[in-house]
Amino acid sequence: xxxxxxxxxxxxxxxxxxxxxxxxxxxxxxxxxxxxxxxxxxxxxxxxxxxxxxxxxxxxxxxxxxxxxxxxxxxxxxxxxxxxxxxxxxxxxxxxxxxxxxxxxxxxxxxxxxxxxxxxxxxxxxxxxxxxxxxxxxxxxxxxxxxxxxxxxxxxxxxxxxxxxxxxxxxxxxxxxxxxxxxxxxxxxxxxxxxxxxxxxxxxxxxxxx
Amino acid sequence: xxxxxxxxxxxxxxxxxxxxxxxxxxxxxxxxxxxxxxxxxxxxxxxxxxxxxxxxxxxxxxxxxxxxxxxxxxxxxxxxxxxxxxxxxxxxxxxxxxxxxxxxxxxxxxxxxxxxxxxxxxxxxxxxxxxxxxxxxxxxxxxxxxxxxxxxxxxxxxxxxxxxxxxxxxxxxxxxxxxxxxxxxxxxxxxxxxxxxxxxxxxxxxxxxxxxxxxxxxxxxxxxxxxxxxxxxxxxxxxxxxxxxxxxxxxxxxxxxxxxxxxxxxxxxxxxxxxxxxxxxxxxxxxxxxxxxxxxxxxxxxxxxxxxxxxxxxxxxxxxxxxxxxxxxxxxxxx
Numbered sequence: 001x002x003x004x005x006x007x008x009x010x011x012x013x014x015x016x017x018x019x020x021x022x023x024x025x026x027x028x029x030x031x032x033x034x035x036x037x038x039x040x041x042x043x044x045x046x047x048x049x050x051x052x053x054x055x056x057x058x059x060x061x062x063x064x065x066x067x068x069x070x071x072x073x074x075x076x077x078x079x080x081x082x083x084x085x086x087x088x089x090x091x092x093x094x095x096x097x098x099x100x101x102x103x104x105x106x107x108x109x110x111x112x113x114x115x116x117x118x119x120x121x122x123x124x125x126x127x128x129x130x131x132x133x134x135x136x137x138x139x140x141x142x143x144x145x146x147x148x149x150x151x152x153x154x155x156x157x158x159x160x161x162x163x164x165x166x167x168x169x170x171x172x173x174x175x176x177x178x179x180x181x182x183x184x185x186x187x188x189x190x191x192x193x194x195x196x197x198x199x200x201x202x203x204x205x206x207x208x209x210x
Numbered sequence: 211x212x213x214x215x216x217x218x219x220x221x222x223x224x225x226x227x228x229x230x231x232x233x234x235x236x237x238x239x240x241x242x243x244x245x246x247x248x249x250x251x252x253x254x255x256x257x258x259x260x261x262x263x264x265x266x267x268x269x270x271x272x273x274x275x276x277x278x279x280x281x282x283x284x285x286x287x288x289x290x291x292x293x294x295x296x297x298x299x300x301x302x303x304x305x306x307x308x309x310x311x312x313x314x315x316x317x318x319x320x321x322x323x324x325x326x327x328x329x330x331x332x333x334x335x336x337x338x339x340x341x342x343x344x345x346x347x348x349x350x351x352x353x354x355x356x357x358x359x360x361x362x363x364x365x366x367x368x369x370x371x372x373x374x375x376x377x378x379x380x381x382x383x384x385x386x387x388x389x390x391x392x393x394x395x396x397x398x399x400x401x402x403x404x405x406x407x408x409x410x411x412x413x414x415x416x417x418x419x420x421x422x423x424x425x426x427x428x429x430x431x432x433x434x435x436x437x438x439x440x441x442x443x444x445x446x447x448x449x450x451x452x453x454x455x456x457x458x459x460x461x462x463x464x465x466x467x468x469x470x471x472x473x474x475x476x477x478x479x480x481x482x483x484x485x486x487x488x489x490x491x492x493x494x495x496x497x498x499x500x501x502x503x504x505x506x507x508x509x510x511x512x513x514x515x516x517x518x519x520x521x522x523x524x525x526x527x528x529x530x531x532x533x534x535x536x537x538x539x540x541x542x543x544x545x
Contacts, residue, residue, distance in 0.1 A: 014364060057411030058404075059360040066361065097292035102356045124291060149494050150292045150529045178405045178443075179490045195406060 001031065004039035007071065011043030014063025020070040033075055033082040037115070040071045044113030048198035051110075058106065061197070065109035072112075086117035088208030091133045092143040093121030095158065098151035103177055103197070107143055110201035116208070127154065127161035134162070134171050141204050144190075146177040155180075156188040172207045176200055213259040214394065217337035221395075221436050221458050221482050223517045229509060229545040230259035230337070231520040232484070233538070236295050238528035246532035256539040259519070261336035262397060263329050265322055265384060266343030267315065269297075282316040285352045295525065302355040304373070307366035312353075312376055317383060326391045339438065340388050341397030342381055345426070346419050347410070348400050349377045363414050370418060378422040385429045395436035395458070398426065403443020405467065412447040420448075424455040431456055438484065442524070443467065453480050460484070462523045466491050470511045478512075484519035486512060487538065493522060493530045498537030505541045513545070520545065 003026050010018040019040075026036045047064040050056040078084075090111055094104045101123050108118050119137050121129060130142050142162075146152040155175050162168040172191040175184075185193035191207070194200040211219070217230045233256070235243065244250055267281030277290040278300060289297035304311045326340060344352055350373060351359035362370050388396055400419075402408050408415060427437045438459040439452060444467045445460075452460065463470070463485035470486060486508050487493065492501060505520070512518040520542055526535060 054407050054411075057407070057414065058409050059363050059411070059414060062357055062361050063364050099288060099291040099293070099298040101298075105357065148292055148527070149490055150527050153529075181491070 007039040008043035011067045016067040016070045019067040023071040023074045033078045034084050040068050041115050044068050052198040087115040088140045089117045090141045091119045091139045093125030094123040094145045095154035096126045098146050099123045100147040104145035106197040107200045110197040114201045114205050127157040130158050131161050131165045141172045143174045149179045159189050212335035214337045217259050220516045225516045229520050231542040232258035232260040234525045236525045236527050239526045261333045261338045264341040264343040284313045304353045307362050307369040309372045337394050339393050339395035343399040345398040345400045389433045396430035397438040399440040401442045403441050403445040427456045449477050464523045482517040485521050485523045487522045489522045489524045502541045509545050
């Protein structure tokens with residue numbers, strides 16, 4: 001359908017206002033909510049792939065995500081009644097002591113771009129706050145971010161806190177940020193490290209499908 | 211040869227008998243080192259080859275808000291997290307893409323001059339230079355917040371150009387003051403890199419940042435000063451651009467990001483490298499013995515033909531064991 005292609009194309013260009021208008025038009029024309037949402041996710045998927053391949057950079061991701069938000073805001077009231085469910089639910093935050101959020105926000109945008117529901121815990125998040133949020137929101141995954149070598153150690157405490165709370169088996173723990181490596185992920189017993197936001201979203205979808 | 215002469219030779223890509231080196235510390239790591247060595251002046255023994263200071267608007271702690279520092283640009287930095295040296299922007303000073311909201315910064319010329327004079331008085335025989343931190347992109351995002359700064363690069367280009375022009379104009383005034391003093395170089399701090407690739411990508415960097423850096427480099431070079439540029443992360447994509455606009459030395463050179471052999475071969479005869487010893491991975495995680503081996507191998511790659519200042523890739527953070535710092539510094543002195 002042309003209008004769905006147009007939504008995807010305009011989202012990729014970051015044309016937020018156009019996307020908003022097109023989504024409204026599509027709704028008015030009676031196109032299924034699920035299909036409209038699909039066109040938004042399709043556009044964001046293209047941006048994610050291009051981001052992974054260094055064909056686009058953070059600014060392009062940000063404007064595309066903003067356009068997607070404009071579209072999903074319009075769809076939101078109709079999602080539940082049309083039986084459209086999120087792919088999964090994720091709690092995300094930057095770990096305690098670390099106030100940096102651009103990386104965490106990028107991952108959040110990419111996760112939403114894959115149709116996941118994301119609960120953003122912000123920055124400076126204590127291990128017990130991750131546990132509490134995961135229980136309260138019945139999350140499948142938690143994503144922990146750190147920019148500093150001096151704060152990445154908190155991720156190990158997060159893993160321990162989930163063990164102690166007895167919910168480690170129920171929740172996948174994903175980690176990321178500049179100093180993080182696969183070796184570190186293995187050492188602390190987290191479930192996945194991904195080097196960029198788009199790959200993180202792919203991994204999260206994979207976890208939700210299992 | 212004095213230390214200054216050795217650094218100049220290195221920057222001119224001439225191999226010297228000794229490899230110049232440098233190290234600096236975060237406030238917290240310096241304290242750790244003082245506690246470990248029980249010597250407030252522990253670093254005197256290792257005296258590096260560089261002597262410099264950076265201007266970035268003198269962030270001063272707010273009397274009514276602990277661990278929050280306001281600079282001369284009107285930006286408040288929250289340092290209540292683990293990072294006590296820089297912090298994060300507390301709230302954007304410019305809330306919309308409207309150039310009339312630009313707050314003219316306070317140019318504290320008296321203090322800048324005092325610091326220049328002090329720096330020169332204390333330089334000894336080292337290579338002495340002065341810098342502007344947060345010199346372009348970082349100043350932009352400190353005004354706007356990182357996400358809006360990047361978004362406006364696409365949605366409000368004219369506004370971003372106007373704001374960057376103002377930032378550049380201010381910096382040129384600071385450079386003119388620096389140029390009145392006999393410094394050996396001028397240093398610019400501005401992070402453009404991520405762990406992989408550039409934050410804004412090379413095309414937007416070329417559109418927005420490059421022309422202004424070129425202006426600032428040219429002004430610095432007017433008096434024959436060397437130009438040194440700091441950027442964390444991966445900016446290999448723009449090495450040729452930086453060489454083209456006159457950069458002499460690039461600082462950080464994170465070995466977990468760059469293939470040192472490759473960059474030395476491709477750019478090493480035209481661009482000097484300062485850094486290469488990883489604060490992000492090696493200094494934190496390796497043993498003193500392993501570190502010595504890493505330094506030895508790194509020097510073997512980088513020393514050839516000059517163009518190299520051996521140093522940690524960043525101010526050493528507080529999670530680096532003091533034993534590693536001492537081992538590193540002793541190894542540095544060998545070359």
